[in-house]
Structures are given as C-alpha cells and as structure tokens.
Amino acid sequence: MSFYVTTPIYYVNGEPHLGHAYSTIAADILARHHRQRGEDVFFLTGTDEHGEPVAQQAEAEGVTPRELGDRLAPRFKEMAAKINASNDFFIRTTDEGHMKRVQEIVQRVYDNGHVYEGMYEGWYCPRCADFKTESELGPNNTCPIHQIPLTREKQKNWFFKLSSFQPALERLYEERPDFVVPDFRRNEALSFIKQGLQDVSLSRPTLKWGVPVPWDTDQVIYVWFDALLNYYTALGYGIEGEDVTEKFWPPFHILAKDILKFHAVYWPAFLMAADIELPKRMFIHGFLLMGGHKMSKSLGNVLDPDEVIAKFGADALRFYCFREVSFGQDGQISPAGFESRYETELADQYGNLANRVLSMIGRYRDGVVPEGDAEAGLAGDLEGAPDRVRALLDDAELTQALEEIWKLVRRLNQYVEETKPWELSKDDAAADRLDSVLYGLAEGLRVTTLLLHAYMPETTGRLLKALQADGASFDNAGFGSRPGGQQIGALEPLFPKR
Numbered sequence: 192m193s194f195y196v197t198t199p200i201y202y203v204n205g206e207p208h209l210g211h212a213y214s215t216i217a218a219d220i221l222a223r224h225h226r227q228r229g230e231d232v233f234f235l236t237g238t239d240e241h242g243e244p245v246a247q248q249a250e251a252e253g254v255t256p257r258e259l260g261d262r263l264a265p266r267f268k269e270m271a272a273k274i275n276a277s278n279d280f281f282i283r284t285t286d287e288g289h290m291k292r293v294q295e296i297v298q299r300v301y302d303n304g305h306v307y308e309g310m311y312e313g314w315y316c317p318r319c320a321d322f323k324t325e326s327e328l329g330p331n332n333t334c335p336i337h338q339i340p341l342t343r344e345k346q347k348n349w350f351f352k353l354s355s356f357q358p359a360l361e362r363l364y365e366e367r368p369d370f371v372v373p374d375f376r377r378n379e380a381l382s383f384i385k386q387g388l389q390d391v392s393l394s395r396p397t398l399k400w401g402v403p404v405p406w407d408t409d410q411v412i413y414v415w416f417d418a419l420l421n422y423y424t425a426l427g428y429g430i431e432g433e434d435v436t437e438k439f440w441p442p443f444h445i446l447a448k449d450i451l452k453f454h455a456v457y458w459p460a461f462l463m464a465a466d467i468e469l470p471k472r473m474f475i476h477g478f479l480l481m482g483g484h485k486m487s488k489s490l491g492n493v494l495d496p497d498e499v500i501a502k503f504g505a506d507a508l509r510f511y512c513f514r515e516v517s518f519g520q521d522g523q524i525s526p527a528g529f530e531s532r533y534e535t536e537l538a539d540q541y542g543n544l545a546n547r548v549l550s551m552i553g554r555y556r557d558g559v560v561p562e563g564d565a566e567a568g569l570a571g572d573l574e575g576a577p578d579r580v581r582a583l584l585d586d587a588e589l590t591q592a593l594e595e596i597w598k599l600v601r602r603l604n605q606y607v608e609e610t611k612p613w614e615l616s617k618d619d620a621a622a623d624r625l626d627s628v629l630y631g632l633a634e635g636l637r638v639t640t641l642l643l644h645a646y647m648p649e650t651t652g653r654l655l656k657a658l659q660a661d662g663a664s665f666d667n668a669g670f671g672s673r674p675g676g677q678q679i680g681a682l683e684p685l686f687p688k689r
C-alpha cells in the first residue's frame with residue numbers, strides 16, 4: 192500500500208503564517224497516520240515562486256524574483272520543521288527538475304490538441320494572477336478577495352480548452368461523489384462547472400518570470416498550471432536517482448477553500464488533457480479566523496504560531512487547530528481559547544491521566560504493569576476505537592477522529608474515579624482487582640497515546656517510551672493486545688502549566 196499526500200505549495204510573496212501551518216499540519220497528521228499503518232508514504236509540501244505577484248513583490252523590494260524566492264523559501268521550510276512536519280520532499284517551482292517536467296506535460300497537452308492561440312480580454316486581478324469572470328466580480332469591477340479595482344486587459348495567449356472538458360468534469364463529479372470533500376465544497380465546484388466553463392489562458396506574454404512555453408518561448412506558462420503540476424513533477428525527482436511516480440500517484444490533496452476552483456475544476460481537466468490519472472481525493476478546509484481577539488495572559492491578543500510553539504510546543508498547536516475548529520469549516524480561534532484547551536484538555540485531562548497512571552503503577556506495583564485482564568466494562572469502551580479512528584482518517588475527518596480519541600481520554604479519567612485504585616491499594620483482598628484496574632489503565636493509556644501519535648508526535652513519543660511501548664504501529668493499537676510485565680520509565684510532565 193502507498194499513500195501520497197500534498198499541501199498546496201505556498202506563494203512566496205509574503206511570510207509564512209498560521210494559515211500555511213494549518214494545511215501543513217493537516218497533511219502531516221495524515222502522513223504520520225498512514226505510516227503508522229505500515230504504508231509507504233510520500234508527503235509533499237513546498238513553495239510556488241513564479242508569476243506576476245512574485246515579480247511585483249520583488250520589484251517593490253528592489254530584488255530579483257529569484258532572490259525573493261531564495262529568501263522566502265527557507266522561511267517556509269523552517270515553518271515546516273517548527274511544526275514538526277515529516278515531509279519527504281520540499282518542492283520549489285524554480286527547481287530545474289520541476290520546470291523541465293512542466294514543459295514536457297504542457298507540450299503533451301498541446302500535442303493532444305487541447306491548446307490554441309487567441310486573444311484574451313477581461314478583468315484581471317494582478318494579485319490573484321487571474322482573470323475574473325463577470326459572475327466573480329465584486330462591486331464596481333473589483334476583486335472580491337483583494338478588494339482592489341481591476342483593469343480591463345487584452346493580450347495574446349495560448350488557451351487551454353477547458354470548456355471542452357465540461358461534460359467529462361460533470362461525469363467525474365457524478366461518478367465519484369467523494370472526489371471533492373466536504374460535500375458543500377463539492378457542490379460549490381460542481382455548480383461552478385454547471386454555470387458553463389470558459390477556456391482559460393495557459394500562458395502570459397507580458398511576463399518573463401516563469402516556465403517558458405516550449406513551442407513559443409516568448410510566453411511563460413500561466414503560474415497556476417505551473418504550480419498545480421508540482422504535485423506530479425515532484426515524484427519524478429524528489430527522491431534522488433529514482434522516479435516514484437508509478438509508486439505514489441495518484442495523490443490525496445489537502446487545500447484551503449480559496450483555491451478550490453483551480454484544484455477542483457482546472458486541475459482534473461488539465462490532467463485529463465495530459466492523459467494522467469486523476470487525484471484520489473481532495474479535502475478542502477476552511478479558514479482559522481482570529482475573531483474577537485480575546486486577550487490571554489501569556490500570549491497577548493494574537494495567536495502567533497512561533498510564540499505558541501516557543502512557549503507550549505508544536506504538539507499543543509497541532510492539537511488546538513483541529514480541536515477548536517471542525518476541519519473543513521471556518522472557525523474562530525483565539526489565544527484565550529488556546530490556553531483554555533491547553534490547561535483543561537492537554538494538561539488536566541490527558542497529561543494528568545498519564546501522570547496518575549504511571550505514578551499509581553509506581554506506587555502500588557513497583558513500577559511494573561501488572562499482568563491480567565482488563566475489566567469488561569472498560570475493554571468494551573476501548574475496543575473498536577482504532578477502527579473508528581482509521582475510518583475517519585481515511586476521509587481526512589481530523590476533528591471527528593480527534594474527538595473519538597478524546598472520548599477515550601475522558602473515559603479513562605472517569606474509570607480512575609470509579610475504581611479509586613488508592614482505596615483498592617489499602618485492601619489486601621482487592622489485590623487482583625487492583626491488578627486488573629492498573630492493567631486496564633496502562634493499556635488504555637497506551638492505545639489512546641498510540642492513536643494520538645499522528646497529532647502530537649513529540650509528547651506521545653515520550654509517553655510511549657515511558658510505557659515501554661515500542662514503535663507506534665497501528666497493528667499494536669488493539670486494547671488488551673499487549674500483556675503486562677513492562678517496567679515503567681520516568682516521564683517529565685507532558686504539558687506543564689505555564
């Protein structure tokens with residue numbers, strides 16, 4: 192089995208921010224989860240460095256576009272490292288390997304008869320690097336995204352015959368209802384298609400910063416086609432000396448709602464035109480909104496990812512993003528909301544559970560997990576959880592899967608309160624029961640931690656080590672699959688109070 196997951200490539204006309212981190216963390220959770228399942232995984236992220244907005248930004252700063260990319264791409268790489276992303280490759284669209292392969296594919300689309308020369312006239316947003324159709328225009332011919340007045344532009348372009356793919360795209364959406372998820376995003380894409388597709392520019396004549404059109408080198412390939420093709424080109428050269436396209440294609444895409452049209456409409460059509468298999472699926476997520484700006488005592492009024500990571504660690508940020516806002520929807524985040532989740536859920540519920548279980552095994556059983564069977568009531572609540580998590584993550588339902596895991600955390604805390612091991616420990620006649628209870632808790636904690644591993648790799652790694660649980664393979668996630676007898680190791684607090 193293989194699994195290929197991608198983030199959008201990030202545009203280098205600004206610094207990385209939480210929105211970029213959000214997409215990358217989501218893809219990383221899926222990548223790590225599939226590795227836990229023993230699959231061969233390729234996880235790709237990177238930077239989009241061509242096109243007019245980059246050229247303009249560079250000009251404004253008095254540097255070349257290449258210099259701007261060379262300065263900003265490492266910032267995005269650093270961000271990926273900071274949030275603990277386990278990407279297998281970091282693509283830059285200025286890579287020679289990428290540019291060469293883009294030209295090959297665009298040439299193939301041309302040879303297949305899907306490209307023609309024409310004049311384009313329309314409302315153009317330089318910051319979107321896109322012409323707007325009449326229905327996409329804001330009031331007084333403005334860009335609804337950037338709220339700037341648009342100019343009417345006319346230019347000679349090579350056109351991609353997007354309109355001729357309308358029936359094929361409609362069929363695709365009908366035959367594969369989960370090609371784009373969630374459903375409401377699918378409907379959005381489909382209704383865009385059903386409005387009637389117009390051909391789109393494949394090239395730009397006025398710009399030099401891009402990949403030259405192979406048969407007309409006075410033009411460069413429109414930045415969106417150049418960018419989208421990264422998902423395909425990376426497999427050709429991302430692993431040195433090896434082409435892994437056969438092994439990993441097709442991909443599972445993670446992206447934000449603002450680039451839905453390009454991915455859900457242009458991209459499949461372009462792949463059809465190039466005779467390339469379509470993506471497995473694309474999951475479209477919403478925006479994290481900093482609404483309200485509620486102050487918090489340690490983070491001020493803005494949730495700055497660098498600051499959060501410096502103070503609380505990457506795991507806490509990874510957790511919060513998918514816990515606070517249902518993945519797929521827009522939702523409010525705030526420093527106060529972060530702190531509250533950190534204290535109540537990470538420190539008090541999960542961290543404290545780990546601490547209590549390990550210290551009770553230390554105190555009552557000399558630090559050795561008792562051998563025995565867990566009580567049926569607890570086992571019943573824990574069994575089946577790995578399958579439910581797996582099924583939800585197959586659909587990239589990151590928030591629902593996390594809630595499924597969090598039910599286990601709550602259940603285990605409740606079990607401690609119900610069974611009161613500290614009272615059982617005073618009663619010699621209850622020694623067997625105490626063995627069962629402590630075994631069940633150790634096993635429950637192990638399984639829960641293993642399921643959380645993709646979300647919070649660092650802290651769960653430490654806890655698994657303290658539990659003497661080797662590796663994080665999903666095969667080991669069955670409750671009761673491991674007998675007792677392990678010597679518990681020391682554990683620093685997982686989520687210290689700040």
Ligand SMILES: [Zn+2]
Pocket residue numbers: 316317318319320334335336337338
């Ligand atoms: Zn715009």
